[in-house]
Amino acid sequence: xxxxxxxxxxLAVSLGERATINCKSSQSVLYSSNSKNYLAWYQQKLGxxxxxxxxxxxxxxxxxxxxxxxxxxxxxxxxxxxxxxAEDVAVYYCQQYYSTPLTFGPGTKVGxx
Amino acid sequence: xxxxxxxxxxxxxxxxxxxxxxxxxxxxxxSSSYYWGWIRQTPxxxxxxIGSIYYSGSSYYNPSLKSRVTISVDTSKNQFxxxxxxxxxxxxxxxxxxxxxxxxxxxxxxxxxxxxxxxVSS
Numbered sequence: 708x709x710x711x712x713x714x715x716x717x718l719a720v721s722l723g724e725r726a727t728i729n730c731k732s733s734q735s736v737l738y739s740s741n742s743k744n745y746l747a748w749y750q751q752k753l754g755x756x757x758x759x760x761x762x763x764x765x766x767x768x769x770x771x772x773x774x775x776x777x778x779x780x781x782x783x784x785x786x787x788x789x790x791x792x793a794e795d796v797a798v799y800y801c802q803q804y805y806s807t808p809l810t811f812g813p814g815t816k817v818g819x820x
Numbered sequence: 821x822x823x824x825x826x827x828x829x830x831x832x833x834x835x836x837x838x839x840x841x842x843x844x845x846x847x848x849x850x851s852s853s854y855y856w857g858w859i860r861q862t863p864x865x866x867x868x869x870i871g872s873i874y875y876s877g878s879s880y881y882n883p884s885l886k887s888r889v890t891i892s893v894d895t896s897k898n899q900f901x902x903x904x905x906x907x908x909x910x911x912x913x914x915x916x917x918x919x920x921x922x923x924x925x926x927x928x929x930x931x932x933x934x935x936x937x938x939x940v941s942s
Contacts, residue, residue, distance in 0.1 A: 738924070740924075741924075745925070745927075747928035747929070749929075755934075756916050756918075756932035756934055756935050757867070757916075757929070757932060759928060759929060759930050762927070762928040762930075768930070800867060802867075802928065804920070804925060804927050805925070806925065807869075807882070807925070807926065808869055808882040808883060808884070809869040809882075809920075809926060810869070811866060811867040811868075811869070813866050814866060814867075
């Protein structure tokens with residue numbers, strides 16, 4: 708199984724400041740035949756299901772604000788919120804779909820400082 | 821817009837079988853675009869993929885649960901279902917149904933149901 712880890716476990720950022728979340732996979736999720744990273748990011752607010760933010764590591768899902776960005780390749784990935792808004796308070800998860808079983812990171816809780 | 825809704829008992833006794841149904845609206849479950857899957861969430865294990873099925877019956881399961889899990893599709897009702905046998909307290913979780921796109925492998929989860937809490941207790 709590909710193990711996903713995230714850091715930090717939680718962070719508190721002032722409104723308008725940058726938040727950075729890291730995700731690491733235990734093996735590369737870069738598929739050589741199409742040069743795509745099989746990595747997604749989700750946002751989960753309290754009492755709601757996860758919401759897809761990015762797939763292929765950096766392709767923004769429709770409707771996701773452009774203050775969110777996804778980057779990285781191979782085994783190391785980053786989700787950045789360039790200017791934190793109150794509505795961004797949530798838990799953020801990465802997920803690999805390079806191989807089954809599909810696996811998620813443990814989540815990073817983002818709050819307001 | 822695809823919508824998914826889970827339904828089923830919120831309480832199951834230990835050693836019995838957990839059964840949930842996901843009703844799909846906004847598209848046909850026979851669509852060639854999606855696999856239909858189940859994910860569960862617990863405070864201890866986080867988000868855990870259970871398995872996914874294509875309308876034709878082709879399926880993938882998490883090996884950690886495979887021996888106890890069955891996912892099936894009912895195209896006449898536009899529904900798919902989950903059964904987990906021999907449940908214990910460790911199966912207490914919020915269960916989500918969700919779609920993954922069809923690609924070289926299963927892909928990211930783009931549509932999710934709201935989730936349903938299932939507790940295992942006598």
